[in-house]
Amino acid sequence: MTPGNLMKKSSKRRLESFGRTISLISTAVIVFIVLSILYFVTSKGISTFVTDGVSLGDFLTKSIWNPGTVADDGTPLVGALPMIAGSFLVTLISAALATPFAIAAALFMTEISPKSGKKILQPVIELLVGIPSVVYGFIGLTVVVPFVRSLFGGTGFGILSSTLVLFVMILPTVTSMSVDALNAVPRHYREASLAMGGTRWQTIYKVVLRAATPGLMTAVVFGMARAFGEALAVQMVIGNATLMPNSLVTPASTLTSILTMSMGNTVMGTLENNVLWSLATILLLMALFFNILTRYIGKKGAVKK
Incomplete structure (x- = not known):
């Protein structure tokens, strides 16, 4: 095999390695963005039940939606x-x-x-x-x-x-x-x-x-x-x-x-x-x-x- 062919093979391998690296980085960025969105939305969403004390059952089954007011028992009116x-x-x-x-x-x-x-x-x-x-x-x-x-x-x-x-x-x-x-x-x-x-x-x-x-x-x-x-x-x-x-x-x-x-x-x-x-x-x-x-x-x- 001539030196020219060896150089071409080495160049192709470097290009393939570079392409694989770019693909892996792009995939990792996409996965990170998706997981970040999931974490951000979910963490904000569960704050209603963890921080504000709203019952999940009431949130899913009640039919009155008025987050600015509370019921007689002190629970927020957030029926979704x-x-x-x-x-x-x-x-x-x-x-x-x-x-x-x-x-x-x-x-x-x-x-x-x-x-x-x-x-x-x-x-x-x-x-x-x-x-x-x-x-x-x-x-x-x-x-x-x-x-x-x-x-x-x-x-x-x-x-x-x-x-x-x-x-x-x-x-x-x-x-x-x-x-x-x-x-x-x-x-x-x-x-x-x-x-x-x-x-x-x-x-x-x-x-x-x-x-x-x-x-x-x-x-x-x-x-x-x-x-x-x-x-x-x-x-x-x-x-x-x-x-x-x-x-x-x-x-x-x-x-x-x-x-x-x-x-x-x-x-x-x-x-x-x-x-x-x-x-x-x-x-x-x-x-x-x-x-x-x-x-x-x-x-x-x-x-x-």
Whole structure:
């Protein structure tokens, strides 16, 4: 081996070593940032129960939210149940609405008319993804809220208006991931079904959709995570009333809407501020739950395959 080749090999090894070092440093920084966020939010969140003496059971089950006052027994009125219920309602209903539309659009793009489907729906999906949340909220405020008001009465603000806005917001996410899940189904599954005499619809229903079920469930979970964490658009159309939602057309609130409204009006270290960090901790735990659920679904799908 010539000296020139030896120098080239040594240079390549140094570059590889440098690349590995940069990768390890970047990974360590990311892990450190994530752990720091987890520690910071969690430590602030548990201060409500450790420092201020609020009962965790009361916080999760009581329905009166007024951190500036106390009850007759001296306990703060910080029942977060209305916000928790509002967040879950808008998330579940919007995901239930978006899922059939997203799967239908994905099937049209992959199984029924791939060329024209992608030509028509792909730009629409990309456009919906690129629209900022404040624009969705403004459209909801000027279009959806008056529509709900004229149809059902009341103020128009509430769970239903938020659900309709979130439905449009999470639709491109669920659709894009559903397309990827359907495209991941091996082609020979379809060919085998057709060779055995199955029609195109039988192949789609009994073969493609069943094989893509883990991926489709992952898409729905991602959509739910997107809906659960949305703040500005929901805040603009839900009404922000810290009351238990007794119908879909009465003003309500979510964890994110209360956080965005109240965080700038509190003093760090006070009970009013700590309970908001407790709401943020619930959001963080739900984000972790959605991520764990996604990984679990992916592993189950991999085992089946």
